[in-house]
Amino acid sequence: MADDSARWGFETRAIHAGQDPDPRTGAVIVPIYQTSTFAQDGVGGLREGYEYSRTANPTRTALEVALAALEGGTHALAFASGMAASDVALRSMTRPGDHVILGNDAYGGTFRLIDKVMTLWGVEYTAVDLSDLDATRAALRPTTKVIWSETPTNPLLGIADIAALAAIATEGGAKLVIDNTFATPYLQAPLSLGADVVLHSTTKYLGGHSDVVGGALVTSDSDLNDQFAFLRNAAGAVPGPFDSWLTLRGAKTLALRMERHSDNAERIVETLLRSDKISKVYYPGLSDHPGHEIAAKQMRRFGGMISFSVAAGEQAALDLVSRTKLFTLGESLGGIESLIEHPGRMTHASTAGSPLQVPADLVRLSVGIEDSADLIQDLVSAL
Incomplete structure (x- = not known):
């Protein structure tokens, strides 16, 4: 076979x-x-x-x-x-x-x-x-x-x-x-x-x-x-x-899951873009993303990962990641459940002080396959 x-x-x-x-x-x-x-x-x-x-x-x-x-x-x-x-x-x-x-x-x-x-x-x-x-x-x-x-x-x-x-x-x-x-x-x-x-x-x-x-x-x-x-x-x-x-x-089940991850991420991006508490959203599916055209050429869809900057700065970002209920505070990504983290203090702490240091106000989401309306409500409440 x-x-x-x-x-x-x-x-x-x-x-x-x-x-x-x-x-x-x-x-x-x-x-x-x-x-x-x-x-x-x-x-x-x-x-x-x-x-x-x-x-x-x-x-x-x-x-x-x-x-x-x-x-x-x-x-x-x-x-x-x-x-x-x-x-x-x-x-x-x-x-x-x-x-x-x-x-x-x-x-x-x-x-x-x-x-x-x-x-x-x-x-x-x-x-x-x-x-x-x-x-x-x-x-x-x-x-x-x-x-x-x-x-x-x-x-x-x-x-x-x-x-x-x-x-x-x-x-x-x-x-x-x-x-x-x-x-x-x-x-x-x-x-x-x-x-x-x-x-x-x-x-x-x-x-x-x-x-x-x-x-x-x-x-x-x-x-x-x-x-x-x-x-x-x-x-x-x-x-x-x-x-x-x-x-x-x-x-x-990768194909099925990636379609749902992508669907949910796109809906969440739309919500984040409407929030005055978010200063920037990083997602290659956005038309103004600097790599959007290349991503559209070499990717089937844009995936389930989103990052964004919190307008009020680092402490507000840290507060946010501690308040979500469905988005679990944790490292890693790509699971069926949604995760939220602060890269500067967690997954990318090793880059501190280097040219690869990430912004202190950055939050990263791994969007799971739950009901997108529930995920959006969780983020809106935390914000």
């Missing part, structure tokens, strides 16, 4: 790619192979290639086949977290003395990994506004090995032109990595636009239910995939079978 997946629509791939009924029992859902090791038929006589679950596990394999199919890639590797996937990608593609170009509106954890860990290994980086193609091209060095971009970005919802960045990366002999966590493979397909690697925190929309932590790297470059797989096995940052199963289960 998996050989047919390239012809299937997204929703069909999400349910069937890599997920044939179990040949022994007929189970229609991939089993949880909760085992650490596998019996061998003589020394080196592996059954279906499995020997030890750090290296490979059938439940994880099913997830990886599905993720590759959803992103339109030929290879996918699952990890214990999005940061584990980021770490393996960076360590595989750089060596001491190499250079990375990073978006100047990057996730705080990515910035921390590069600024506090990779630099100890001798890797240098430059933070650039990746929507400024001239500035991005100017930042290239002979030692540049990676351009690392989120689009949309976290938390300011900036948009980068993936095809244009891919051309710049090729010109500079670098690889383009796109963190597709916010958009998901349902809303955006970076590999088809020229990206070399797609990264996901599968904790977020792909898992979708705030009950699992995971990450993934997807590529159509066999050599890169081999490097990632070697380091993942050597370092051991793999998800367990149950985590893989939960993520695979979540991915089955």
